Amino acid sequence: MKKTLIALAAALLASTAAYAQDPGVTDTEIKIGDVNIMTGPASFIGKAVSVGSKIAAAEINEAGGVNGRKITVITEDDGYVPARSFQALTKLIEVDGIFALNGTSGTANVLAMMPLIEENNLPTVVTTAPNELVYKPVRPSVFTVGASYADAFYGQLKYIHENMKVENPVYGLIRQDDDFGAAIEHGFDRAIKEFGVKEGPRVRFKKGTTNFAAEIAQMKQAGVNVLANGGIIAGAANILGEARKLSMDLQVAGVWSEDMPPSVNLAAPAGYDYLVADYVALNGPAIDAFMEKAKKYASADEVGAINRYTYLTYVGLHALAEGMKRCGKELTRACTIEQLRGLKDFDTQGVSAPISFDNERQLSGTALKIYQLNSKDKTFKTLQDFTQY
Amino acid sequence: MDFFLLLVATGLVSGAAYGLIAMGFALIFKSTGVVNFAQGELVMLTAYISFSLYTTFDLSFFPLMLVTIPISMLIGLVLERLFIRPMLGEPIFAIVMVTVGLAVILRGVTIMIWGPDPFNFTAGIPTEVVYIGSVPFYPAQLYLIGALAVMTFAGWAFLRFSRMGIAMRAVAANETAALLVGISVSRIHAVAWMLSAAIASVAGVLFAANFKLAPDLWFQGLKSFPAVILGGLDSVIGSAVAGLIIGMIENLFQGYVGQGLREISGFIVIVIVLMVRPYGLFGSKDIERV
Structure with a gap:
């Protein structure tokens, strides 16, 4: 009886709260x-x-x-x-x-x-x-x-693999040594396994690093010509600047932060028409x-x-x-x-x-568009419409 | 061989930046006994001021520095008068805490004026790649190494031969004795801040020309601190040399060992050196650590 009363009281309280x-x-x-x-x-x-x-x-x-x-x-x-x-x-x-x-x-x-x-x-x-x-x-x-960073990088590398016809491709990765970087590496892993391409160095760096000379020298020495660039904003631009100095011929996949105007202004002078994948439209x-x-x-x-x-x-x-x-x-x-x-x-x-x-995760917007920068006029063109990876 | 040369060359570039910033730390410590924790912020602020001058007047590098350096010295003087001079006679720890507060203020002011966006700042230096032997450089990288060489020589000559430099060394050796022989210690402190700000401006402008201008530039102050410790807190020239050593070790470590161990490598060297020479490679034995 006592238990029933407690249950009734609890139900009453719950319903009151619901209607308040x-x-x-x-x-x-x-x-x-x-x-x-x-x-x-x-x-x-x-x-x-x-x-x-x-x-x-x-x-x-x-x-x-x-x-x-x-x-x-x-x-x-x-x-x-x-x-x-x-x-x-x-x-x-x-x-x-x-x-x-x-x-x-x-x-x-x-x-x-x-x-x-x-x-x-x-x-x-x-x-x-x-x-x-x-x-x-x-x-x-x-x-x-x-979307996830893993999907974003997998999607870009897939596009490069299928459409950009890179001769003797060697895929390299440069990423932060944290969760964000690890997510990028998951996408890189998936791409390497699925495409069966030659893998170059996987280089980690601490957040806030500005000088990437040694990292890019490693990439150059390994013959990397497809780069998953996990740097953001000034970091990403400095990575590309070093690659330009070493005259590297690269196809580059980037983080979606690199489609923002401040990032583009920093990175464009390096002259690489890099790709980004984003879950919003840019144009x-x-x-x-x-x-x-x-x-x-x-x-x-x-x-x-x-x-x-x-x-x-x-x-x-x-x-x-x-x-x-x-x-x-x-x-x-x-x-x-x-x-x-x-x-x-x-x-x-x-x-x-x-x-x-x-859906179970209450998660949406996981489809990604692939864009490519025109480094001369600093605009993006759409290479592929929203796609689930 | 090319790989090794490339690592050494680019290590010299980042080392030159560390060295220049470290010289600013050492100069103030040598003259005032205070570790200026706002040195990185001074580097950032003067770089932003130079950026505004550059975008307003479209100056090439040398005219730009001719304008930037005096303005930076003035800022150094003002900061010393406003924040440090009133603290004369107070415990060193209190003065150090004032510099910590000053650092936070300068960071806030910089973002308030220039905003959070990073900028491409060439400082009027060409951007075409040049080769020395087989090693490629951006001209801004060569300017940075050159600036360290000039500043190191100028610093050595100033401290060795000029009246002000000798007075500065006297104050560093024994402040009371220096007062007794008629040296104005407060004037020496002011000059130290002015010169330190001048070095900071050269470091800031050339760092930004190499690695972009962003509000996190102040962090290079902390990153350069190991060079100050390695060179000796009170050794202006030692800090410059230590900067180069750390820059090269970091790059070689990253190039041959890799996996983000760049940051650790400099500290490994510092720990080893300090165990053997606790006052740094070039420092005086009786310096006080903060």
Whole structure:
């Protein structure tokens, strides 16, 4: 009898909680949190992310909001420091009372915030850190958009193998000695095994390395002519600069950060028309249309800060808004999560492949486009449309 | 053989950068007894200032340095007056902590003014590859090695022959005795900061011309610190030589052993050397470590 009463009380409490209104929602407004890198050397990522949320929110609000409720995005800076990400999200939950989260900073940062996200059952869309650690194990309220670095490098090397007809190919890898680098090496491994090509050196380097002379000399000595370049931004450019100095004839696969304008400006003088694989569009009608919206809703400075991360959070907030919209007027976190779980082939107007979270990992956007840089005019052409690897 | 030469040549390039930055550390330590933890940030700030001058006036390298160096010296003087002079007489540890704070301030100010994006900064130096024998170089790499040679010689001549240099050595040897013979210690400190900032600007500009200009340039200060320890904290010339040694060892280690062991190799050498000569290869025996 006692047990039955306890069970009844628990059920009553649970049902009360379910029907209670969640924080961050009023009749006219929905508050969405954004924890981001707004200061420090990586702030060009955070600023781009923030602009994406701003454009998406403005567009949704102009179209009448989410069932009449306007979206307000509240951004907190974490300076790319995981401990500060935790503090920032605590503030967003406790002080601002957000309903859901769209910007989540880097991988270590989103992992630092995960206990809070799970404890508060906070609907969260992760677009800028599609690391396996984020969706394995799957957290019920977390939805991830993005491909893996392994697939990105495998896809590029596959394209080079099948289409670029490199004579006597020798594949070399240069990558950071961390999880990010290991993911790249997985893609490299898969390519080497599958294509049966000759393998050159696999060289690791510490994050922050600037001088790659010895590493590239090793590549040259081994006759490498297909390079998986795991360097990012200045690092990637310095690797290519050293290769140019040694007159190496190379086909190069790069990290998706290398399609951002600052990276291109650094790397283009080396003269290599390198490849990148990305899970967002970089050109074409979708991006032209996006830029028109950007000019309408964002300042000139903000438009200048746009890069791939802007497109990602734009897509992320639209997907989140769609989940909330499907809940109708009775908007709760539980309902939003349920609706996001059912999201299938959500059209992002070509900015990314359609979004579907109706899978075990609640993971979408894993298809990749392959692009090639024209180092002379610093533009990218599409070599292959969104493809699953 | 070509591979070995290539590793040595490029090791000299990175070593020259370490050496120049390390000279700045050593100069301030020699004159003031303070390890300036903002030296890397000074390198970064002066490089960014030079970048602005370059983009505004489109100067070639030597005119650019003729403008950059005096501005950097002025910055060194201002920093010394604002942050270090008021700390005279305070414990060394407190002054060192002020330099740590100064480092954070300079980092923040740099990003606030120039933003977080990295830049290609050629500093007016041509970018076509040139060959010395069979070894290819970018001209900026040769400029970096040349700058270290010039600075080392100038540093040696300054400390050996100039009145100010001799006064600086006197202050380093015994500050109280130097005061008693009429040397203005505070003036020596100011000059040390100015000269250190001048060296920092040469290092910063040439480092950026070789390895891009980015807000994480300050980190090269920490990376150059082993050269200061190896050369001897109070040895300006020793720091320069130690920079070259570490640069070459790192490159040879990476080239022949590989797997990201570049970073460790320099420290292995330092540990071995310090076990034999705790004051560094060229340092004085009675220096105080912080």
